[in-house]
Amino acid sequence: MPTKKPSGIAAVAEEAGVSVSTVSQVLGGNRPVSAQTRTRVEAAIDKLDYRPHPGARSLRSHRTESVALIVPDITNPFYPLVAAGMQDVLLPAGYLLSVNDAALPSANIGEVLRHVLARRVDGIALGTYGLSEADLARIADSGTRVVALGRDVEIAGSDYVESDDESGFAKVVEHLLSTGRRRIAFIGGEENAHPNVLRLRGYRSTLSAAGHATAADDAVFTAFTREGGREGVDALFARNGGWDAVVCANDLIAIGAIERLRELGRSVPGDVAVTGYDDIDAAALISPSLTTVENPAREIGRTAARLLLTRFAETDEGAATQHITLSNRLVIRGSTAPTPQER
Amino acid sequence: MPTKKPSGIAAVAEEAGVSVSTVSQVLGGNRPVSAQTRTRVEAAIDKLDYRPHPGARSLRSHRTESVALIVPDITNPFYPLVAAGMQDVLLPAGYLLSVNDAALPSANIGEVLRHVLARRVDGIALGTYGLSEADLARIADSGTRVVALGRDVEIAGSDYVESDDESGFAKVVEHLLSTGRRRIAFIGGEENAHPNVLRLRGYRSTLSAAGHATAADDAVFTAFTREGGREGVDALFARNGGWDAVVCANDLIAIGAIERLRELGRSVPGDVAVTGYDDIDAAALISPSLTTVENPAREIGRTAARLLLTRFAETDEGAATQHITLSNRLVIRGSTAPTPQER
């Protein structure tokens, strides 16, 4: 009467002629294992093509070795790049990356968050804003680590990584001023979104520093989408038609703005210069090509992932919050070409 | 002396004054539970904000309620849309979607596959090709269900979903012929990729049917990227300069081709008409805007996810393979505008 055939780690143990504890230790434990034993176990693992069951593992270890990326709009090409950057570092570390769009027809940010929390992910990269107090609290007492993208987040012990949006917009505005533009408007995304706040600040402060008055009605806020750009132009021109430049909070807005400006009979860059932010692929493709700021999306993703892995590895909870700012670069293209004959 | 405080499902059971089995049944079991009991249990779940531990669950049920999407290039805007479509149906069903790019600096398709397999995902949506025999076998005996995107896959019981590429290319070629183009070349992606094969076939068969001879050197194969399009143009014009139209296997190729054609001093569409496939956002943005075929990416994602969920639900393994073909639509834009003065 044969004993029941063992499976999983027990099969490996039997094959190698050691105990399951020993196999477990070889598999990433930290107690000493003799070289000989280790070799035998590794051979057995190989022979059986054995992979530990992640469920069983997480049940004991309270870690799932998975992280979730939550983005406001997966069709914005900025975010797939962030995802790729995260995967660059997570895959070699054995982590699974789940990418979640919070702008689904069927779901909102809160639901998506609760969904990934229920899955016990070890970490969340948060590219969205607008979480409720209750959801923030839920994150806090789930123990899930959070890294915020492009903004701070109101959770103790959360790191964040962003590019230096404020200086990016300073570069944009300086460039416009240096090419002779004087009446410069701003089309933002969602007004209270942190990136929007920073970008607006970069725009305002640079204008002020250069001695230009800025008025509240220089800026309109819509959404970080192409459609938002179209609406922004309408809102702006409903107030005042004298703009000779429009600074947009991202490339999608800028692309929509250019479309709409042309429909309204304005030439870009002849009558109005337009700038974006992010330098997505399309920025170089449209006509006129878009002056913008390179936002190091992939590097943001990599950095965010590294920050999370570091958090997972630390034993004390209290390490200081990390705040990493990546630099960016102005990319000058056709949409801000000087038009000497005009002025 | 109080008993040890229960946690997890036991805490809910205690709170509701029922057994753990009953809670488990309320939580998605299929045995009858009285309305009253159910209500009490649900109240307890709510009160404790309880979520079942996915690890423990998968340990018993042999299902992780997660699926992986493996794509050849996440920066190709087609795939984020597929991902969004999958999430449309997976999130409400409680499944977690992991998005994996097989074109990482650090990994290849085989590694990515083994990684997601080790995580015991219930299903894989496979947007890539080029798996080794060994990896194919690994999938087969892991029991993981596979749905192939845009191509068949050599795994028994795997469904697939594609858009009707062949007819899409027929539409493209007919359109070009009807606008007077006569010397029509083809720039493909990776030669043996299934979409490439179908698209080439649509191109060739339509030309033949219209009484045009097709020669082997009408077609070149590169990669499904913008860079591929540039190389394709060079390869084509190294052979023969007399083309008046170039049919490209996707939009990225077409965009690269247009760039390169212009660098070489050809006007588009004046000298050469160019077409793409997919209708990514950039297709409408570039100048000239790109004639292309709408590839219903999001719907492909939704369909793939539904196919997987259906597979997960079935008890007998042997249900017939499903093959779903989605229809597509020609989108005529500037890159194929007729140029009467030219011919």
Next chain:
DNA sequence: TTGAAAGCGCTACCAG
């Protein structure tokens, strides 16, 4: 340096 054994939280089976 290694082994034995106790559970992690859940589902599924067996009873009632």
Next chain:
DNA sequence: CTGGTAGCGCTTTCAA
């Protein structure tokens, strides 16, 4: 309709 309980595959004490 409901409860008791074995055990999924692993990690982690505790012992040797």
